[in-house]
Amino acid sequence: MHRMIVSCAVLLALTACSVNPVTGKRELTLVGEATEIQMGEQNYLPMRQSQGGEYDIDPLLSDYVQGVGQRLAAVSDRELPYEFVVLNNSVPNAWALPGGKIAINRGLLTELGSESELAAVLGHEIVHAAARHSARQMEQGMLLQGLVLATAVATSDSDYGNMAVGGAGVAAQLLSSRYGRSAELESDYYGMQYMARAGYNPEGAVSLQQTFVRLSEGRRTDWLSGLFASHPPSQERVDANLKTAAALPAGGESGEERYRRAMAKTMAAIPAYEAYEEGRKALADNNTALALQKAEAAIQQLPDEAHFYALRGDARLLDKKYDMAITNYDSAIRRRSEFFYYYLQRGRAYERTGNDVAAESDLEKSLTLLPTAPAHLTLGQIAARRGDRSRAIEHYRVVAQGEGEVAQQAQSDLVRLDVGENPGNYVQKRCDPGSDGNLVVSVRNATQLPLRNIAILVTYNDGSLQRQMERRVSGTLAAGAVASVATGLGPYAAGSACPVVISNAQVAE
Template sequence: MNRLLIPVALSLSLITGCAVNPVTGKKELSLVSEAQEMEIGRKNYAPLRQSQGGDYVVDKKLTAYVSEIGQKLAAVSDRKLPYEFKVLNNSVPNAWALPGGKISINRGLLTELGSEAELAAVLGHEITHAAAKHTASSMSRGMLIQGAVMATVIGTQGKDYAQIAQLGAGLGSQLITKKYGRDAERESDYYGMKYMSKAGYDPQGAIELQRTFVRLSEGKNQDWLSGLFASHPPSRERVDNNIKTAAKLPKGGIAGKDRFKTRTAHIKRTKPAYEAYEEGRKALQKGNLKKARTLVGKALRLEPKEGHFHALLGDIEEKRKHPAIAKQHYNKAIKLNDGFFYYYLKRGLVNEKLKNADAAKLDLERSIQLLPTANAYNSLGNLAQAAGNLKSAKSYYRKAASKDTTEGKAAYSALMALDLSENPQNYIKLRTGLDNKGRVKAELYNPTPRDVKSIVIAIHFRDANGQIRKLKRVYKPVLPSGKKRIIDLGVKNIPKAQLSKAKFGIIGARLAK
């Protein structure tokens, strides 16, 4: 942790101390203000949804339906927040809540539910996590305080886009994958059921939901283990607790099986299409293009309006080195859904290959607006460099280079080629000291991915006679990537009192061919 955060955190605790949990009425440590909660949710909600597959838009009425149920529950909750509810285009069964009431449920979880009451149980549970400040409380305990209000570099949690080096939704990713404590889960089950009952739903839906979750967890289904169960572990204890809670609540209420069946008919009918798509992506990753093409063809016959499927066709054609054909498929994906970063990113990359620089720049910039990625910044750097705009190129490369991926390393290498001569001290590390004979030695370290040579070291010091001396030493041999070298600077008899005041710096270096 940055040492500067420690006194800040301590002073915050003195200022804010304990706050009352708006759901339970208990006093709890709170270092995250309500304004910070709202800001964290607002800033992370959109990029996090992008990184999880984007919003599901094929059946827009489905999101309206889920939002209707969510707002109905939110209206009877113990804390008024700017609640939002979205359905994500992701087959992994999962649901999550960000601070400030920003809630999402995956298409893959909706296909496994059997009634509106079960949906209400899921949403009521997530509403409680937001209303009771469970995530903010975990941050206050120090679990996530480092970097808590800034975006960081992440790798996606969504299966389909794991190869994309993403930037900008790091905190959100940490928040939704953090395993909730048992007390937080108990509270969310209990108060979520109370909200269900107040909103007119049958609390038996929560019992059936937990029974289903326990059965699925015992089956070791990998999608469930990596999705909902990673942050919301089910247990027989939770089933028993729900039974006890239901006994204290009014009997009966809305089950909504028929209505739920009608509203979710489309995603359940097209579930095999997404299963074929998932298998198609796996086949593509293994290099089996023929199988991938067959599977995505099956997916499109079942659901022709899904942009992800057309984008997969584009990925296949790109792999076959047919960028013009790939572009046609990305065009179709964007026509079906103009709000997902991946389609613009991939079209921008093929436009770059096709030498359509202006079109590539527009697509890549649009993809960054939706979700910043190292891939997009690296390509924008290439375009700027080709156009002779070296200042912009370096700016793009710096943003991409912060990610330790193939694209990030390529950007760092390109940045070095442009910037090493001007700012060698940013790339080559220097440490100095005296050996046992009183001679000044320097340790040169090259942490970069490129070999360098002709390293120039500037030396400013006051000698034993009190005279200021300015020297330069050049290390001409190649210093390979990741290697260190200790060299004699040819300086001796510097008084120890003056050594601490001496100045040593890297002022020149060149890339080795």
């Protein structure tokens, strides 16, 4: 404790010391509560969008989960603007953002057996928020990556569930990383305290962890990529929960029948979502016929689910049946009007038909919900076609910072559009003395495209006069390749200022 107080004093200029409202321990904090709450609020919408959107097929279930969460939040150790949402995602998972923004996936709800087990999950996540576990993860991410959460932008070109977004791009990575052993034990312990205070049977947390340990031994991939990635189960946690439960008052509500009633509609929909997931897997394998078959089966069972129509639209888009794709995205949007993916895909379909006006409208709408690489790339291409060079470059640069096929396409498009105006952004230079002591300039093609007509402009002193001399790199310089140009000017001392600018370059196509 003494060392912690000393550390707080030493770092006071950069950070602040505070007492953790859950544990009572003094700890260093990088941001105040207002900033912490703001971090959660800024990332809550993009995080929800990136992970399937809200599960709105059964509004009563969402109300039920919100009620259980608020019942626990009312007895927690920290007042925060708690919110609880059910996400339309089959992967078993739950997470908490700073400031009390908490989500649980449909795929985890279908694995629970009682309201007390639900309370155990939500109580655990409440502690992660209240004890600042999730905030500390985000703080570390901000320091390590040099990012403010609200400024990162999507660069993934994979399925929407994996698209990094805004602040959620950083947040999603951090929330899928493992909480430390102490944070998990702490959240289990205090979460059970909240359960008991709220009138729930804390044995629900014991049975929940026992189930998690059993499932982890089975190594189901959906669990390994979901909850277990960030909340690793262990026998140690089971034993700790048994000990905690023994010290708490016996009894309390289990709510098994109440939970069954609340989950009835969602449990009945499991086969429809299973068909949907099989359809998405078929689509990833370019098997559009099977994807369409699975989409039809899902729609027959649950015609109100918009995701199923989007799957059918994706299959039509892959088959280049753009008008049919648009019709299906229309159906999805009529059923769920505020989900980014439907607008993104309809915009891409419109662009393929040559309707840039409709495409741009849909793609811009998608960006307001979730910034993604495909939307920025397509908007850049549309802007380039109409001659809006600055707007195109703006979109391309956002995407070009990332990885994957979409990022590579953006990088290539950016080079083609901008290398003539700003060759120095794409060709690197280095100055060294040659064996004769004169200046030798090395140039490197920093793009993924071959370049030609690369020219350098050397500024040098000729007596009392300052002169310039241009030299050209002969032939084509391949992507990543380096060429040397002997200028004959000197003597040049190593480490001196490099008196060279890249004055010209063109894509060799």
